[in-house]
Amino acid sequence: MDIDCLSFRKTGYFSNLICDYIEGKNEVEVLYNQFPKLENFKAQIKEKESFPVAHRKVLVKALKNQYKNVKTSSLTSEHIDSLENERTFTVVTGHQLNLFTGPLYFLYKIVSAINLANKLKEEYPDYNFVPVYWMATEDHDFEEINYFNFQGKKIQWNKEASGAVGHLSTKGLEEVFEIFSLGVGGSKNATHLKELFAKAYLEHETLTEATRFLANELFKVQGLVIVDGDDKNLKELLLPYMKKDIFEQVSFHDISNRIEEIQKINSDYPIQVNPREINYFYLIDGIRERIIEQDGNYFVNDTQLSFSKEELIKELEEYPERFSPNVVARPLYQEVILPNLCYIGGGGELAYWLELQSSFESMDIPFPILLLRNSALVITGKQKEKLKKLNVSYDDVFLKQHSLINKKIREISNIDIDFSPQKELLEEQFKGMYNLAEKTDKSFLGAVKAQEVKQKKGLDNLEKRLLKAQKRKLEDHVMRLTDIQNELFPNQSLQERQLNFSELYLEYGEALLPMLFKSLNPLDLSFVILTKN
Template identity: 65%
Template structure:
């Protein structure tokens, strides 16, 4: 396999906040703990060891064993569950929604990054053990985000009514969806495996949480992946002290709001990912997951008739902790309370909201994890790579927005240089003399000079565009071929990993897909990877 590396900032697909984080900009250092470099894990291990009680570890192992009770698991996962009993064992964690059949391709990249980092850490720190963890977002309630996956340019969608936590949803009605999916797969060996995997995951399990556990365990169990479902009464008891501080004291709201204000002051281009609420918990019961809010001295469950006095709510928390579900602000803290975790691996959007949370963690007395941007990759075949070379395309060209991509190629292959940059520069120099003349004679003419400059620049730009269009028509065949290859590798003019489902690559590469990703995705590479199979 060939591997090409491209700096994230040169792809144009990652925010300024994330690019600055990767560059470890000084302004961002107050918002993270340690940057994820292999040598920095030593102190992170020491901090987490001091801050993670053995009682929490015992509860974690007990509840994980209960969650796995009805599943066949690999020896590697059994070994990791046993290792978690030891105070010298730490986790590396990623999380993801319960997307149907894994959803977008980057689901695989997240988990491969997580597994590979545990291997790197074991090599560097052999006296400790490191367990890869996938946190299933079973309590999310946005069904429309997870009820489909893309396959060969079509949406394979599960149409049904749904409410409450998606992990509780039964899997009835997925037979017709399998039939639709199977019809497009064909009858190759790889296609038959995908049909069997979908069937065994979704038709043989009664709810979406169990189906997803089976699927992830089948794909990554041999690598020792441990899957955690936070929707668990025993684990949520560990959350109670922190939930009470959130609900009754609103400490997270205060701290995260301060951090957001500080981030916005650092750079106006930093896009805030999520905003805290005064209460960052949902009430989860009987098919509902609705926000808690305080109103007129009572705690109400939004969109229901349920309400509690403070005394009643404290009683409910103590007796039924599973009914309280953390939102996107509170969930990271819950995760770090119950896991001996060193590092969270996520996408750019996830890391953006984690960067809002450090002061909140400090106020709660919980160690803030290291934050690692997951591997991102473009996978292409040797045939596709050969086509790029014949078209004299660089891989980096493909990351341009299509309009810029086409214009760049037209300029490169045209025998006419359609680039008016020099003419625009010459025009600006000529107008400098006119500005000076107006200054010396009558300053009221400055506006007229400026208007004339703008008009002439627009005229040049319009002529440039018309000439480019004329060249595009002349070179239509070449334009079609270069846009076809870009559309193939960047479906919907987006990153491949955000659009494709793993099944399309599995059809091509079969059981070599995951082993090849394991060999070639370096979690600490810090660059976008282009992989040619």
């Protein structure tokens, strides 16, 4: 594979906050602890050495219970055992339980985590580093995860659902399998994909079990450890922090203040999530609803359930598994139960993590290094040839479609469609008219300005009409430009946010994952373009 790189900023698909962060801009340094450089992990290890041994024992016991019916690799088993060792640390990424992994970047997240763990082992051989995938089993937004895109079509699991998605039965996925089977074909690679889908979703009872099987099958050789936070024993470790959030509103106050700081740094930075006074849901019997405090009593939204403060404390202590962290509280939960050094996520995830550091300080929990996951555009041999024939560079292909078409039409047109020289000449002529108005009657300055604006606008309109005419004349070229960009950017979005891994697997087969492991450097902090050589 040929490997080319592009800055994240130049792609046009990442926010200024994330671009400023990965470029190490001074103004955002207050939002994090350590910058994601290999040498900075030494200090992070030192800080995380305070992780309680008792938490390690609970973690290992919980993981062994979660893996009791999973056939995994010896390396994954070794990694689980090693977590009891005080010199073992984790590198974590997380993802929803999207059907058949959902968008392609599911793979990129986990590849980033595994590659970083391996790099850390090379740099710090006296320690152990375990790549972890955190399953978001407690999320309740079924519409976000009940489909995947395949060959331009949405393959969807239609059913009534409520509560945590991880609890959902896999019944009904036979229909999804049939639709996928008809579309995927009968090649060797297609057969493997169908077997993988069938074993994951037709031979497991819940979406949690199916997703664990699928992720394990894809990454067990590399020793990936899969964590399900929907676990009573693990949530018992979170109990003191739940109480601080619910009864003292520590997270709400700290994060609200941090959001104000972010807006002062740059008012254009996006605020990804806003904290609530209570950042926990109540989770029971198909229900996952917010807990709301009113006049000293606590209510579960959209239900008849309510608690006094004393009753809620008792419920927390007896049934911690019934309390589910929201998007603000989940990062803290992760860092409480894992000896973690680094969280790897997408731009949106890192944007909300950058709101959280002060709340971690208040809870006395070390804040992890934040690393933007690898992003990639995979270009097949045929697509590479099309780009070459159209003389489209990799920089060009990331342009918005109208900009790409306008640029290429201007380049290949046999007439000059750029009216910049005429506009410059017009400006020179109007300078004389401004001077004349100054010397005679200054009240005419407004009229001169209006006339200049009118004539420039007229030139703009002529330029647009000429460009439009050339597009019609070169319609075949425009169509080919549009077709290749739509192939590489489905729905005018990044490939990794739209395609399912199965489409690349049909093309590359068993070579796909080794290709990604070899090509993606988690600490490079560049957008990667992979093409067949």
